[in-house]
Amino acid sequence: MLDPVNAAADTAPGFVWRLVEDGEADATGMRPLGEDVIVNLSVWESQEALWDFAYRSGHLEVMRRRREWFHRHVEAHMVLWWVPAGHVPTVAEALERLADLREHGPSPRAFTFASSHTAAEAAGHAPDGNPATV
Amino acid sequence: MGPWRTSKRSRCCRTLYDAACTSTSWPRAGRSAATRPPRRPGGAHARRAPPGQADRGGLLESGSRRLSGRSGPGPPPAKVYTRARGERSVSLPARDYRTAAELLAEAAEHAGLDAGLCAAARRRGEALRGPAGLCGGLDEAVETLAARGYEPYREDGAVRMRNCPFHAVAESFPPLVCGMNLALLEGLLGTEGPVRARMDARPGECCVVVEEEAVEAAPRASKNNDD
Numbered sequence: 535m536l537d538p539v540n541a542a543a544d545t546a547p548g549f550v551w552r553l554v555e556d557g558e559a560d561a562t563g564m565r566p567l568g569e570d571v572i573v574n575l576s577v578w579e580s581q582e583a584l585w586d587f588a589y590r591s592g593h594l595e596v597m598r599r600r601r602e603w604f605h606r607h608v609e610a611h612m613v614l615w616w617v618p619a620g621h622v623p624t625v626a627e628a629l630e631r632l633a634d635l636r637e638h639g640p641s642p643r644a645f646t647f648a649s650s651h652t653a654a655e656a657a658g659h660a661p662d663g664n665p666a667t668v
Numbered sequence: 669m670g671p672w673r674t675s676k677r678s679r680c681c682r683t684l685y686d687a688a689c690t691s692t693s694w695p696r697a698g699r700s701a702a703t704r705p706p707r708r709p710g711g712a713h714a715r716r717a718p719p720g721q722a723d724r725g726g727l728l729e730s731g732s733r734r735l736s737g738r739s740g741p742g743p744p745p746a747k748v749y750t751r752a753r754g755e756r757s758v759s760l761p762a763r764d765y766r767t768a769a770e771l772l773a774e775a776a777e778h779a780g781l782d783a784g785l786c787a788a789a790r791r792r793g794e795a796l797r798g799p800a801g802l803c804g805g806l807d808e809a810v811e812t813l814a815a816r817g818y819e820p821y822r823e824d825g826a827v828r829m830r831n832c833p834f835h836a837v838a839e840s841f842p843p844l845v846c847g848m849n850l851a852l853l854e855g856l857l858g859t860e861g862p863v864r865a866r867m868d869a870r871p872g873e874c875c876v877v878v879e880e881e882a883v884e885a886a887p888r889a890s891k892n893n894d895d
Contacts, residue, residue: 586871589842594869597843598782598850606780648840 535596536560542592543576548583550664551622552576566625570605575628577617577666581650584614584665610635613644614665616656623666688728688749689819689830726752755836766836773841782844786851793855802861809863809878812856818874829874838875846875853878 540560543549553561553575562572578584587593613635617623631644640649642656653665674682729752732745757766776785796816803809809827813820818829832838838845846867853865853876862881869875 589846590869590871590875592869594842594846594875595867598847598867600843601780601782606778 548579550577789851802858
């Protein structure tokens with residue numbers, strides 16, 4: 535199931551980059567938060583492009599069935615932030631942004647779909663960037 | 669005729685609104701309208717209307733566009749109407765079901781109640797279907813879905829829907845509410861008959877598509893199998 539979804543992401547409008555483990559097709563083998571947590575990190579040209587892929591493509595059907603495979607996170611588990619064009623974010627960077635969101639709530643540094651901030655608002659943090667999400 | 673008489677002008681505005689609704693879907697701001705091919709020449713609907721009347725009240729948005737797609741000399745740009753992106757609702761006395769829906773959806777999301785919500789939606793769909801039985805075919809599906817506000821249309825042998833009746837909460841909790849919507853439609857149309865509701869989301873429209881089940885998998889598909 536993962537391969538078709540990842541292939542769809544790779545050709546989706548606005549897709550820039552996604553995290554992949556060396557020599558693998560995806561990042562499911564990376565477990566920086568413990569054995570029972572996988573990470574998903576990607577860069578998109580705009581928040582709208584990410585939204586349309588996540589919720590207005592075949593990805594939604596997989597999301598609909600998410601309870602079949604995943605336990606529910608109590609804390610925030612998705613974060614968006616802007617990165618400069620050409621910048622490839624790291625997992626450590628993503629975890630910092632997630633910690634920022636959990637500690638301080640949504641801000642131009644770390645936000646969510648429901649409380650988003652523009653690249654201009656984030657200019658003091660990461661000018662001219664693309665949103666990245668984990 | 670009831671006690672409410674409609675004027676020729678209001679009927680004209682209603683016709684214009686209906687035309688605008690059937691020629692464009694409900695685009696999220698700048699998101700999908702630009703990338704989807706128009707279903708009619710020009711995408712939006714051009715029509716003579718009383719100036720300033722049709723869009724009064726904020727139901728329609730208007731702009732000028734050359735429908736020929738060419739620049740340079742030629743006829744002046746037409747006034748083009750599209751459905752306004754905002755929502756209007758009337759309730760007397762005042763009610764606020766939207767806030768209630770958002771709060772219930774938020775609680776269901778945080779508690780992980782997807783399965784229970786979908787079961788309730790499926791039961792509701794079956795209750796709405798009533799004793800009429802399974803949906804007999806795509807034409808019947810169009811009628812059923814139109815009656816519930818989905819604004820269905822035929823495309824490539826399937827039924828798609830321009831409108832999501834749960835738009836606001838679906839935007840806030842897509843997997844939860846879109847899953848609920850699918851379960852509701854599965855209950856409404858049935859899962860054992862000649863048509864199937866399936867999730868097939870694309871920008872600006874309802875996330876569900878209704879298709880005919882393959883004949884060999886649904887031997888009862890003879891009632892209304894004309895597409």
